[in-house]
Amino acid sequence: MSALLELRGLSKAFGPFIALSDVSLKVLAGQVHAVMGENGAGKSTLIKALSGLHAPSSGEILFDGRPVRFDSPTQATDLGIRTVFQELHIAPHMSVAENITLGSTPTVAGLIDRRRMRDEARAVLSRLGVDLDVDARAGRLSRSEQQLIEIARSLIGEARLLILDEPTASLGESESRRLLDIVRRLAGEGVGVIYVSHRMHEVLDIADVVTVLRDGVHVATHTAPVGADALVEAMIGRPAGQLYAHTPGATGPAVLEVANLSAVGVHDASLVVHAGEVVGIAGLIGSGKSELARTLAGLQPARSGTVLIGGKPCGARTISGMLKAGLMYYPSDRRREGLVLRRPLYESVTLGALGSAGLTRFGLIDRRAERRRAEELTERLALRPADVTRHALLYSGGNQQKALIARGLLRQAVVHVFDEPTVGIDVGAKADVYAQIDSTARGGAGVVVVSSDLTELIGISDRVYVVAEGRIRGELRGDEITEQAIAERFF
Amino acid sequence: MTALSTGPDRQTVTQRIAVAVARTRVANRLMLLMLPLLVLALGVAFAILEPRFLESGNIINVARQSVFLLLIALGQMVVLINAQLDLSVGATVAFTSVIVASATAAIGEGPLALVAGVGIAIAVGVAVGLFNGLIVAVWRVPSFMTTLGTTSILTGVALLITKGAPITGVPFSLMDVLGTGAVAGIPVPVIVAALLLLLVTLFMTRVPAGRNMYAVGGNAEAARVAGINVKGTLILAFVVCGTLSAIAGLLLTSRLGSGEASVGGSYVMLSIAAAVLGGTSLFGGEGIVWRVLLGVLFLGVLSNGMNLLHVASYIQEIVIGAVLILAVGVERLREKA
């Protein structure tokens, strides 16, 4: 069979930085071709070059055996290339239906056919098994819901090559499984698929071929079946170590006590976190687990209930009040709530902590100290490239996430609340983050981890609360924490 | 662990949430209605204070006065939705005025003048829009700078053409139809504006090219990735704005009977103000045509009413300033409620 897509010696440089160097690969029709690699390995860059978003510095792209050059995404779309990019592309003020049909709006006589537009959107959403109001304003939805819109958009119309860049990064188990089914079906119908993910089991599950990139260089292409260990070794250049760090130890006194907390999306939640303890919060998409974390952090007002930190009632329940009281919150959407994209990365690391972290002298910022501190912290999480003076925007998704995690290390907090801390982080870095979380807990802080990744929760938590419809539906500890036990409490 | 306030039982919470949600919905509805209500309240207040306010002559006056600003504000709204800004609307009005007056004066009386006037105005508007649009979209010069530059260029050229004096001799065939003409008692400019209002509404809500502007302004990268021609969309937006401004210039010239290089300057800020009053965001992606109409009417009624009430002009300045802030502020309060 001839290749649907072939890359020959593709390279891409951003200024002095070489993101892709001489990469060649082939994707056959009906084949699922996974691309793996560490954060910053060049996966997204490869995909952007294929979709007309970046012009390659050199090399050739052949589609159907013919050389093609994309100057804009439209040209790629016209050939039947559909892409879900790693970062969200949502028109915030438009409806879900409009976002899904963006660029391919159905018309009658030149005018938008609203009914057909909504029908098409509903149809594709139901294919994904998602129940979303197609008239809702897309900007108001949670990150995972927006992710589903992106995926839905790529499934509209006839695709010949479907490219998915970490589509499941912020999805829960069931949505992910559903997506994989669709991908499999499409491949069966002869669509070529490029699939990028850091979730090993997905790749093992679905890929026919796996290509591994490292530092922008093509390292290896394996044909299924492959072993996870071999892939990890190819990716990080050494055998996989232990992923989950979890040191169960004696827990101290309660550092966070929440009683009967209610807010938008949160109903009467009570929970407790002790010093030295990692507490997981599990729930389906839209279950309210993020809302719970955001309410705790003071990002949305509570209607009723009490929150004690270190046994003391906290003053103003605003984000800065909670920070002062000792609660550090890590948002799930790094682009929207985490980073200042057009400033040097170190500024995002020290954001809001300049004074409290001792980075000022006589009220003036000590810029050298600031940069050094940010370098130190990000080094622990293996930021790549390790140059913190680059704009945050220029980092790969996973590396942006690392900067966000590094910020928390700068502050003295008694409670750390992570919302989806490992979204888009590679296997190696994940281990670093888990180690970080573990050592934070061992250092005497209480840690709350909100996550859709059940294996992750099982791997690192001392206790898990399960949230459904805004209520805490169960509490599991120790050996009780199993996938099945959690899933049972989802409904 | 000591609870500071013993939470009410679950039933109550749910009920309370339901009430809160209902209240927010009502508040949202109210918010959408705020501007219409404000315009209405203003109208009623003036009508009580000064009965002449409601006389048909005065109402037609307000309508006729609002036409120019409406057309320009609509154009401005289209550009704003694309997260751009057009400061050259005023200069476009002036430039059109000078060109149309010179050309039609040269043509002389007769229906040809009317046709030529309309054609030339549209051509000028399209040309200015293309100029702005190309520089912004292709060259990626920020629209603030581009249109500020265009303003300066157009003003300079208009002054060169007129040598500082107004251009007279606009044929009556233009003035009598577009300036003072009326159909069934409704002035022609009002009819033209109404038609263009409908057209813009249709364009922005039902035509893909118009609808895409909300995506381009809301998230240009998303639009590009979805295969929308972002550059083309931007250029189109400036062309629409230029054309609407030029039509306003044509109507104004027909109304005044002369071509003037110094006309239109006050429309720049007013058109943005009217659009923002109507809920258009300066950061793009948001804007509803009929609300811009209300914004224009609000400004028109306010100034007409104060004039009828003989409010001193220094005081009018202060009142208008305060009301601009309050009108938007009241909506914000509702939003928070």
Add this chain to the structure above:
Amino acid sequence: MTALSTGPDRQTVTQRIAVAVARTRVANRLMLLMLPLLVLALGVAFAILEPRFLESGNIINVARQSVFLLLIALGQMVVLINAQLDLSVGATVAFTSVIVASATAAIGEGPLALVAGVGIAIAVGVAVGLFNGLIVAVWRVPSFMTTLGTTSILTGVALLITKGAPITGVPFSLMDVLGTGAVAGIPVPVIVAALLLLLVTLFMTRVPAGRNMYAVGGNAEAARVAGINVKGTLILAFVVCGTLSAIAGLLLTSRLGSGEASVGGSYVMLSIAAAVLGGTSLFGGEGIVWRVLLGVLFLGVLSNGMNLLHVASYIQEIVIGAVLILAVGVERLREKA
């Protein structure tokens, strides 16, 4: 396992990339240097065409003229970095002018007038800034609307106070020091502006509150989540801008010896233009103090040079318009290269 790499040999690729990289680096350096180079080129061109351009008297002229715009543009930049806009800078200048002139004229000659003038100007600036800032930050009225409203209110009040006539009798103790005074041949206003320039630079780069503005403008939500007091930051930005504008108003009043309600209008657009020329983004989060200085100098040199060369006013309008676009456009070209 099959390796697919069939591309050209690695050596060549790396070399090619290296060349491309080197080229981009040079281009990037050039880009940062574009504006200084443009200002320089302009200066050299004028110096060749008209030797008087370089006379010390003329250079002091340009410096002295640029002072007012510089102060206001710095304030505007601070506000722009916060993704806001201050249209009331011109009205603040006028309002300060009127208040300072009335107050110091009442006080009469003597050092007290000088102290009072400075104190009152700063108080006015802070008050106007607080007013704008509170409405924008707390009430969340868009800054465009707020400051447009403030402009109208301040102008109205200033006119009420002056009743359309300038306020005279500004004491010489004010005029001789702040207006025409000089230290070692350098005019006092230039020294004041230089000091404030340094202060603003220090504030925006080294003081946390200033640095936070880049975060608030770049991503307000991220700033909030990181515990930055977003409202306080916004209010502070408007206070800084108001104060700088008021100081410009004070210097202008001392220079002119009278308080005027109609002064300052031209600074609104010019201050934004200067800031944008200096690379400040209207969408917030970006802006460098010394580049704004260059933007101001660019505008000052351009207009001074053309006046020295006796370029006709109409033509000047056209040239300035074209140059505004080109100056930003040339940088964009470099960026693409």
Add this chain to the structure above:
Amino acid sequence: SQEGGTASEEPISGDSWTVPALVTDCSSDDVDPAGCTGPSEATEYTSLDAENVTAPWRLCAVIPHLKDSTWVGVDYGLVLQAQRLDVNLSVVDAGGYENLSKQVSQIEDCVSSDADAILVSAVSYDSVNQAVQRAMDAGITVVDVGNGFSLPDVPGRVLQDYVDMGGVIGTHLAESAEPLKVAVLPGPAGAGWAERSLLGFQEAIEGSDVEIVDVKYGDTGKEVQLGLIEDVLSANPDIDALVGNAVMVESAVAVLAEQGRTEQVALYGTYVTPETVKLMSAGRANCGPSEQSSLIGQMSVDLAVRLLEQEVLAEPPTRFSPEPLLICGSAEGGSDNVESFDATGSFAPEGWQPVSVVESTR
């Protein structure tokens, strides 16, 4: 009764007054009927007696703005005479010279509010013609006040053409018979008055030893004029005089003092403000003509009522102008007359608050 301020503390006498004036017969052959520009004769203008006014006429005045002493002076004159004749008056301003369509609307508002007479101070020479024509067609008496507009057959005009204002100062310089290099800063480009003052000046100095070496337009904001003056002085080191708008004169004094060129460079206005007059008294500015704005306001109300009362002074259409008064300060040597200048015909009293409504007590 009135709103917006106090016109005068003293009770106003209804007696008639007489002032020297120029008159132009608009129907004469050598006069351009559009705008009624052409040669004029010296005459006297005698006002009505309040007792001869038969009705509480409703006058509606439309002026460009109230932001400088010229227009505050016109407003003062309007109000003064409306009070004296005990008629109704409302004054609306367009808020600036760029608001052409607003002024047209204001004229229409006057029509729809059943005014008996409209006093129009046009913001542009040609832009109000249609609206005025319609008002006249509706039987309303129209008086052209202050600025002039090009519609022929307007029954009454009271105005100073800025061509004449520029001409006065031009003639003065030309007659001084000294070779002079001057720069002219007329005011905003495209503004009728500014462009016309330059025109008048140019005509007046033709053939004389006065040479215009530079012309710079610019808004009448002081910061704008300031920059222009400095540049003009740099560009023309050998200049003898600056001629232009009053804001220019006010701003130039400081610059000249700074540069030590007060002695070398003379300052001439194309019109005057109370401040320029003070500067002349202080010997820091030279000369400028007063158009007598208050008198323009006064005469126009009187003329409007006169037309309404059909008390014919001269066969309409006629244009009256107060005599432009050339005022010179001590700096101008021989022609120094500033101390004898009576400002009452020119400006509102200091601190006078513009008034927008006068209600008749009839």
